[in-house]
Amino acid sequence: MIKRKIMPMGKEIRGLRIFFTGVGGQGTLLATRLVGEAALEERVPVLMSEIHGMAQRGGVVESCVVMGRAVSPIIADGEADIVIAFEPLEAARALPKCNPKTVVITSIAPIRPFTVTIGQSVYPDQDSLYRIVEPHVADLIRVDADGLARSVSAERGSNVVMVGVLAGTGILPVSKTSFEQALRQILPERLLEPNRRALDAGYRFGAQFAGRKHLIAEHRD
DSSP states (O other): OEEEEEOOOSOOBOOEEEEEEEETTSOHHHHHHHHHHHHHHTTOOEEEEEEOTTGGGTOEEEEEEEESSOSOSOOOTTOOSEEEESSHHHHHHTGGGOOTTOEEEEEOOOOOOHHHHTTSSOOOOHHHHHHHHGGGSSEEEEEOHHHHHHHTTOTTOHHHHHHHHHHHHTOSSOOHHHHHHHHHHHSOHHHHHHHHHHHHHHHHHHHTTTTOGGGSOSSBO
16 A cells, blocks of 8 residues: 655635556556545645555555545545445445435446456356445446547546546536646647547536536535
8 A cells, every 4th residue: 555645725624535456457546646646736725645555466456545634545435425436346345335315426347357257257247236225325337438438539638537527427526627637737749639638528527517416516615
């Protein structure tokens, strides 16, 4: 585990805990950093932690961003306000982190484990995975992140699409402009334009959920 602490800079909000989960190669850690850097643009205090796991072998990768009044970057079971799952099975596996007020945003594209590809196990029916999660959380937002990325010719930008969806819901006290600035800070110039399109595609998708009452950020002062 690698812990990274970003000290408070100004803007005060109550604690907001975001749990990210995916498998190696999906860009989970880049998405985590993007959210953290965007929060810094708004002068929101941020704590981050990263659990790399077996990222190079398609293993689970988990990370956390905690904004506002918090003393630890670790999200205990039942504490996540938001779960960002880059894979449906990982969304179900993250259920212990959730509570009845949690918003889960998941990609609908499965990454089948090696044991499935060689016939030693079976990937669960996706609808059954969603049925496991939905009764226990405030909302489950399903995202065709791969499809949205392809639609804007940003085929490798599914992770940024997911961040865009989060931004578009309005849950975070972070503007789209700050996410765009974070992209410029993190990515080399040659990658900026496709990822900007991916962020925008996700933002537009997420904006359709912004009017739901339980998605209104209660963490803003």
